[in-house]
Amino acid sequence: EAQNRGVEHVLLVDWQKKYGGGMSSNIVVPLPVVARKGPHDSGRMGIPRVSQHVIIGDPEDARRIARMHTKKSPMVANFMYNSIIGTTDYEEWRKQREHFVTAF
Secondary structure, eight states, rough: OHHHHHHHHHHHHHHHHHHHSTTTTTEEEEEOOOOSSGGGGSSBBBBOOEEEEEOOOOOOHHHHHHHEEEOOOOOHHHHHHTTTTTTTHHHHHHHHHHHHHHHO
């Protein structure tokens, strides 16, 4: 429900404070996923599964992970589309980033 209302970030911050002990903590949140089967995701509902949404709040962990692993959550693409922030395709992100850096 929070995601549909656009306030999922507020809920995640609350959970980080409550279950992680503060904003500098890392937490793992269960993420229910139900995909559709068929062309363009228009077919019948797929089998529900539970994935994980990892929230990294520790600054040192965030720096280390950002250097080693740049894959983004597909959830970002839902509202940021294929922008430099939203793309989950590493090669596309790298091309966009090179154009962005050149502009400045």
